[in-house]
Amino acid sequence: MAMNIYAISDLHLSNTADKPMDIFGGNWEGHFEKIKSDWLENVQEDDVVLICGDISWAMKLSDALVDLSALADLPGKKVFIRGNHDYWWNGITKLRDSAPNDSFVFLQTDSVKIGEFIFVGSRGWTCPGSPDFTEQDQKLYLREAERFRLAFLDAEKLFTGSEKKIALIHYPPFSLKTEETLFTEMFESNGVEKAVFGHIHGAAYFPLKTVRNGVEYVLSSCDKLGFKLVKIY
Secondary structure (H helix, E strand, O other): OOEEEEEEEEOOOOOOOOOHHHHHHHHOOOHHHHHHHHHHOOOOOEEEEEEOOOOOOOOOOOHHHHHHHHOOOOEEEEEEEEEOOOOOOOOHHHHHOOOOOOEEEEEOOEEEEEEOEEEEOOOOOOOOOOOOOOHHHHHHHHHHHHHHHHHHHHHHHOOOOOOOOEEEEOOOOOOOOOOHHHOOOOHHHEEEEEEEEOOOOOOOOOOEOOOOOOOEEEEEOOOOOOOOEEEEE
């Protein structure tokens, strides 16, 4: 059976934090149970699920591990990147050593090869052209671009010439006003076929899928998907 790849982001789990998501709308009520139901219905053990940040509301790793453990028994390999609310994500070595089981992969300035795919990922940041873009945003944007540069250098070590490359980024890698960014340029120059992102919620408009210069961009925010996983491959 061929390996399928799914994606979802912005789970905002809160088993130890008092952060009920239904304050953002009734559709969020019982949202993880909806996600879990769809996951169990579709994902097989040999599949991969990409989780593009904002995983847990926890402030420290010990609390986040309670939320992560809710994913431990779900089928498939789980590939994570950090979101802007994942304050508990500090120290990648400690995080990897603390993973609930070997189905968890955490990307940070590096890559992983699973089957015929290579995954690279980083958080990203607000892009130029976004509303209220500041000088501080510019610094963080450049820093995140450097992290992706390092991630792609790492990916080159794994690339034999036939693998498909998929990028994970939490923030949209472009703005509706600025279609070309350092992120999109790197995705194109490094042969990325698909880039998956999250961060967008509610009524905020962003295309669920769009193709630009040969790269397909896929939005995976769970509320935008009706709390279901989106199939990437």
